[in-house]
Amino acid sequence: MLRIMRDHARKHPGLIPQFFFICLGMGGAALYLVRLAKGPHVTWNKSSNPEPWNQLSPTYQYKFLAVNTDYKNLKKEGPDF
Template sequence: MLRTVRDQVRKHPGLVPQFFFICLGMSGAFLYLFRLARGPHVTWRKSSNPEPWNDLSPTYQYKFVAINTDYKNLKKDGPDF
């Protein structure tokens, strides 16, 4: 397969940026999925901590981008479990 790609790039050098941006997009998607898999709301071992989101403080910024929310001034509304 790599030989075919190499032959296509030699015949059509304009494909180099396309291959570059496709690889860049695929690596960015993989890194974002890896980030989502390690989030505070994901449980991989249910025996050690079945509900890890209960351990988070109200000031923990769990969103990737928080435009209108100031997490430093938030207070916990519910009871401790």
């Protein structure tokens, strides 16, 4: 695959920035998927902890960026499991 891209870029050097940004976007998407797969609400081993999201504190910030939410003042509304 890389050989084909390299040969094509030699014939058409104007495509080099396009190849760069496509690879940059694919790498960023892969890193974001790895970040999502390691979250505390994701379980990979059902036998040791089948519901890890029940052990999170009520002040845990689930969103990547919370603009208007103050998580320190939230009250826990559900029962303890």
